[in-house]
Amino acid sequence: MAADSPARPSLRERKKTRTRAAIRKATYRLAAAHGWETVTVDRIAAAAEVSPSTVVRYFPVKEDILLTDERDPLMEARLRARPAGEEPLESLRAVILEAVSAALADEPEETRLRARLMVEIPAVRARLTETTADTAQRLARALADRTGRTADDLEVRVFTAAVLGALREATVYWAERGRHDDLIRLLDRTVDALKGGLTLRTRP
Template sequence: MAADAPTRPSLRERKKAKTRAAIRKAAYRLAAEHGWEAATTDRIAAAAEVSPSTVARYFPVREDILLTDEDDALLEARLRARPAGEDPLESLRAVLLEAVRTAFAEQPEETRLRARLTETTTETGRRLTRVLAARTGRAPDALEVRVFTAAVLGALRETTAYWAEHDRTTDLLPLLDRTLDTLKGGPALP
């Protein structure tokens, strides 16, 4: 077998992938039928025929079922395959647009549901968007203002995760300031 030939996942890895998929499918079905709030961990576990502790082991926070993606490794590989000197935003644009096209082609209902369910977590962004839209003379739901606000809030969430992963030993405020500087200029290429 060639050194760079793909290896088949082990039986254990395949079972874990099946369990994750069953949990995710049960959550989507429950949310579609009864709403996200009714899709409790216990109900998801029962529908997936696993224990609540198994759901928690695979998805420590219930919302992770919606916010994580089984194709993360594929996205990473596709991003690595992009030209090294390409602008980071253009690389991400190419990879993410292809991922969305594929998701709508292969799982249109799940993709729509994920989009709908994530709307419930955006109230802060909507409030800030309305203020920024008014300041810039745009409509209260202008796409560009929504995207900008969501990007800032997403970057701040990622910075908080980074801070937590590094034992919370540094002051968070300078990290948040550094994050906003990164958004202003983008990551520099070497």
Template structure:
């Protein structure tokens, strides 16, 4: 199956080696989602994933150290970083993050809707996936902190920047869990908008 190309993710041309690595990562992820849908999360093994993706188990582990990483990892962090750095100079950080994250979420829902929905179900059903999501979001928060520190002239470990990006990522975590717990009935983009409105002014009284 050919990889679905995201206009947002394809923000810069990749070399041959990078394209091969991306193709392998996508193949492993798709095989994993397919097997989990058929057999369940716990019953799906690294060996089964490797066979379905036509790679070795060691290759799976090299790309994804844990099964939770296969479910949660995507290609969007570098894209979000580049898009955030490209926002207008002097723009409010919350406005910049809102624009970039909303666009990334819309792009992901358009090009990988089944994976997004399955990932959300697993966050509710599998504690290990939910725990790992907290770790991966912390890593993304650190990435965003570095970018915003550069944009605002602050130090990379500036407390206010760290608190701000952690608050944004925590809000996005709650959006995803809220959406999943309500059987994905709501519009996730509308939920993201509500979350940023809340970050901007607090809950309405």
């Protein structure tokens, strides 16, 4: 039994996690109070009580402070743990909605600020495309293993990219409308639209 238990992170890993968290919290505080354009590496470092070189070492691109977190490895693990016979789209729905629900519960203000900046700041929106590609690679590996394909299989890549791209667009839609709607319901609707074969019927 002990061999199957996840190893506790080392002291070094725990310190790195705390440092990353401190940098993120400081960045969100500054962005909320003063606007993203005024948030410099030096100001982040001072607010997080670390050196500027530490900020750059953990986040070489400033926008990554907003857009990356430790949820990607967890989503990959959750995806691998889904029931073997479950449709891949339903598996992705479950793990992504779970991750978004956790973010809204744990960091509601940060999640809403990040969505607003995605709409307002071109650099954040552009970097989001790159970080989404990284997430897609992780999830594609898990989907490939579950379906007996390879991670670079065209259908696996297109499937994963299409789902994540659609969910990203739903998040932008949420942000553009003032973040008042239920984001989870919007994401759920988005997956339903994909599952329906991307037909667009005329409303009565």
